[in-house]
Amino acid sequence: MVVSPAQYARGLRELALRLEAFPAYRLFLAADDDDIRLPAMNCWCRGASWMVQMDHEGFRLCREPTLCSAAYTTLEQGWRRVPPGRKDPAAVRAVLERLIGRLEA
Numbered sequence: 001m002v003v004s005p006a007q008y009a010r011g012l013r014e015l016a017l018r019l020e021a022f023p024a025y026r027l028f029l030a031a032d033d034d035d036i037r038l039p040a041m042n043c044w045c046r047g048a049s050w051m052v053q054m055d056h057e058g059f060r061l062c063r064e065p066t067l068c069s070a071a072y073t074t075l076e077q078g079w080r081r082v083p084p085g086r087k088d089p090a091a092v093r094a095v096l097e098r099l100i101g102r103l104e105a
Contacts, residue, residue: 009103016096019089028079029086029095036078045072 018025044052051062051071
């Protein structure tokens with residue numbers, strides 16, 4: 001799958017809008033030092049129902065309950081490792097807006 005900078009910016013803007021529209025929406029900025037156990041991978045989970053994994057080679061969908069549950073638990077543990085400043089919705093949104101600006105330039 002090839003994603004253009006404009007498409008990537010549109011996806012980031014959707015995340016920024018969700019942060020604003022839904023106060024319970026959780027999004028954090030992770031760093032290598034946070035020791036989250038899903039390296040080099042973006043991962044979206046819906047509890048133990050499904051999971052999407054995406055890395056530089058592409059993406060895959062998973063509906064296997066054990067793997068989905070394990071990934072969800074790992075992400076929850078990662079959430080606790082991230083400092084509060086990188087979980088603050090306003091700070092996360094500011095970073096997203098900067099990234100969007102760079103992609104759209």
